[in-house]
Each structure stands twice: as C-alpha cells, then as structure tokens.
Amino acid sequence: MRSGPWSWLTLLMAAGTALAAIQPLPFRDAEEEARFRRLTAELRCMVCQNQSLADSDAPLAADLRREVLRLMQEGLADEDIKRFLVQRYSDFVLYRPPFRADTLALWLGPLIVLFAGLTVLVVVVRRNASRLRRDASQPLGEDW
Amino acid sequence: MIGRWLPLAIFASLGLILFAGVELNRGRERGTVPSPLLGRPAPSFVLPALRETEPMVDSETLRGRPWILNVWASWCVSCRAEHPVLSALARRAGVPVIGLNWKDRREDALAWLDRFGDPYHAIAFDPDNRVGIDWGVYGTPETFLIDAAGIVRYKRVGPLSPEIVEREILPLLAGSSP
Numbered sequence: 396m397r398s399g400p401w402s403w404l405t406l407l408m409a410a411g412t413a414l415a416a417i418q419p420l421p422f423r424d425a426e427e428e429a430r431f432r433r434l435t436a437e438l439r440c441m442v443c444q445n446q447s448l449a450d451s452d453a454p455l456a457a458d459l460r461r462e463v464l465r466l467m468q469e470g471l472a473d474e475d476i477k478r479f480l481v482q483r484y485s486d487f488v489l490y491r492p493p494f495r496a497d498t499l500a501l502w503l504g505p506l507i508v509l510f511a512g513l514t515v516l517v518v519v520v521r522r523n524a525s526r527l528r529r530d531a532s533q534p535l536g537e538d539w
Numbered sequence: 540m541i542g543r544w545l546p547l548a549i550f551a552s553l554g555l556i557l558f559a560g561v562e563l564n565r566g567r568e569r570g571t572v573p574s575p576l577l578g579r580p581a582p583s584f585v586l587p588a589l590r591e592t593e594p595m596v597d598s599e600t601l602r603g604r605p606w607i608l609n610v611w612a613s614w615c616v617s618c619r620a621e622h623p624v625l626s627a628l629a630r631r632a633g634v635p636v637i638g639l640n641w642k643d644r645r646e647d648a649l650a651w652l653d654r655f656g657d658p659y660h661a662i663a664f665d666p667d668n669r670v671g672i673d674w675g676v677y678g679t680p681e682t683f684l685i686d687a688a689g690i691v692r693y694k695r696v697g698p699l700s701p702e703i704v705e706r707e708i709l710p711l712l713a714g715s716s717p
Contacts, residue, residue: 441572441677454642455677458668483675487572 420464431464434473437490438463438480447490574675574694581608581685582673586663589640589648596637596663602689605712607636609659610671610681612643613651618680621698625682626658628704632712635660641671641679684711 422428432449438459440451448456448463459480466476480488492498576582583598609625611618629636638659640648643666652662665671674683677696684693693711695703 455668458642458672462672482575483672484677485572485575485675 420460422464423468427467430473431460431467434467434476435460435463438477439488439490441484441488572677572696574691576675576683576691577694579691580689581683581691582670584663584670584673586639586665586670589638589645589652589662589664591645593661596661601635601637601685603687605634605684605686606660607632607634607708608639608674608683608685609636610639610641610674610676610679610683612641612679613647614643615679617698619651619655621680622655622658624699624701624704625680626656627701628699628708629658629660632709634712638662639670639674639676640664640666641676642666642668682708684708 420431422431435449436447438448440446440448440453440456440459442453442455443451446453446456448459463476463480466479471479477489486492492501494502581598585595585597585599588594588596607628611621625636636659638661640662643664645664645666648662648664663670668676674681680698682693682695682699683691686692693707695707699708
C-alpha cells in the first residue's frame with residue numbers, strides 16, 4: 396500500500412528480468428566488486444520482505460547500493476559503512492544483529508532452549524535406563 | 540507426580556511466550572521501523588526548490604522554531620490519500636510544513652500540486668535520494684517533527700490521519716512551541 400507503484404514495479408521486474416533490472420555499478424576492480432557483494436549481502440533492503448541489498452530490485456535498494464559503493468570508494472571500512480546505514484535506517488538494515496544487552500535474548504535464546512531440551516533428554520534417558528536396570532535385576536520368576 | 544505435569548507446564552509456558560509476543564506487537568504497525576533519528580539533531584540539507592524559480596531550500600534557515608518535514612512523491616498513492624489531512628494540518632499547525640519531493644520527476648510533481656493543491660511552505664527537490672538517505676526515508680509518505688533546537692521529535696511512516704494529527708502531532712507542537 397504505502398509504496399504502491401514501486402511494489403508493483405518490483406513485482407513486474409522480478410517476474411522476468413531480475414538480473415537485468417540491477418543496473419551495473421562502476422567498480423574499479425574485481426576485488427572491490429567482491430567486497431561490495433559481500434557487504435551488500437549482509438545489508439537488508441528496507442522496503443522488501445527479507446531481501447538483501449545485493450538481491451533487491453527496489454529503487455531504494457539501488458540508491459543504497461550506489462551509496463555503499465560511494466562510501467567504499469571514499470575509503471570507509473565495512474564497519475563504518477554499516478554504522479552510516481544504521482544511523483539512518485536503524486539496526487534493521489543489518490542481517491546480523493549486534494550483540495547487545497537488548498539483543499541478548501535473540502542471541503542466547505536458541506542456546507538456552509537447546510540446553511533445556513538436552514537436559515530433558517538426559518533426564519528421561521537416565522530414568523529409563525535405571526528403570527530397565529532395576530527391572531533386569533529383579534528375577535523374572537519372582538511371582539511364580 | 541511432578542513429571543506428569545511437566546509437559547503441560549512446558550506447553551503452557553511456550554503458549555504464554557507466544558501470546559506475549561503477539562500481544563506486545565499488537566499496537567505496532569507491520570513494517571514500520573523506529574527511526575534512529577528520534578531525539579537526535581535533524582540532518583541538515585540544502586536542496587534546489589521543486590519550483591526552479593524559488594530559492595534553494597536550506598534547513599539551517601528553519602532553526603529556532605519547530606517545523607514539519609513531509610516526504611512525498613507524485614507516484615505515491617498514500618500521499619494523495621494523506622493530502623487533505625496534511626493541508627488541514629498545515630493550516631492549523633502554525634509552523635512551516637516543508638515538503639521533500641522524493642525520487643520524483645519535476646514535471647510530475649508540479650502537475651500533482653496543480654491538481655491537488657500545494658500545502659507546503661517550501662518544497663525541496665530530491666530526485667536521486669541524496670537527502671532522503673540521510674533522513675532514513677524508506678516509504679512515502681513520511682512525516683517528521685523537528686523542534687526549535689533542531690532535534691527530531693517525531694516520525695510517522697505512512698499517511699497521516701486526522702486522529703494521528705489530533706492525538707500525536709498537535710500535542711507535540713503545543714509542547715514544543717515557545
């Protein structure tokens with residue numbers, strides 16, 4: 396809704412000529428291009444659901460690719476370029492969120508859940524094992 | 540005894556977590572990202588005016604009083620929906636409403652204004668998204684409120700509605716004018 400015509404345009408472009416729609420940028424050499432690809436693959440396109448800057452045909456993504464290359468050519472390090480974008484578009488532009496107090500649950504949550512699952516597994520297996528041992532140690536013919 | 544209830548307890552706590560997640564996100568609009576500009580100095584800009592006969596639009600000249608920045612484009616359908624609300628706000632607010640014409644073509648933008656009316660105090664022309672990037676613009680229309688000290692106090696992504704103007708913008712303006 397919000398960016399109406401653009402989303403339609405994006406859809407149309409994606410339908411056929413996804414690669415052709417991404418306009419070529421003036422890279423100085425292959426190394427620069429490789430660095431650019433690595434960096435833009437880690438940055439999120441703001442207007443598409445879950446596409447990186449590298450992948451997106453959205454006009455805004457094209458602007459930001461141009462900006463990223465400009466900053467690279469000005470001599471900024473990858474971290475500085477990410478900071479530049481985060482200052483403007485928030486952490487949302489980063490595919491890999493920073494490790495901070497307010498993202499602890501995000502980073503550690505899966506580990507905690509995994510650990511809890513392992514604990515439950517170990518407890519269940521041990522209990523069953525000891526029950527089996529107990530059963531085995533009792534002579535079968537007791538009731539006879 | 541405890542072992543018997545453990546699965547139910549785990550299920551209940553998982554359910555609680557999911558419910559909390561849904562509940563906490565209820566009021567939030569899908570897809571809007573909070574601006575990191577809030578509480579920070581507004582990015583300054585000097586851009587040509589949309590009307591070539593008018594002087595450059597310089598954000599420094601706005602310092603010392605609150606103002607509103609509205610990002611729009613002629614291709615933006617929601618901007619058209621927002622237009623009457625913005626016009627009413629511009630009449631009532633008593634502060635300059637500056638337009639940032641974003642990723643648009645000059646003739647399209649001018650035709651749009653001719654057709655629907657021009658609510659803006661001045662309009663800066665940003666066809667290649669130079670200033671838009673500095674303001675973190677990603678979906679028109681966007682509306683910023685800048686206080687007299689040049690600090691961004693409010694940002695809305697998406698069209699303004701009379702309710703939003705009444706509930707969010709006018710109280711902030713009343714609070715920030717000297």
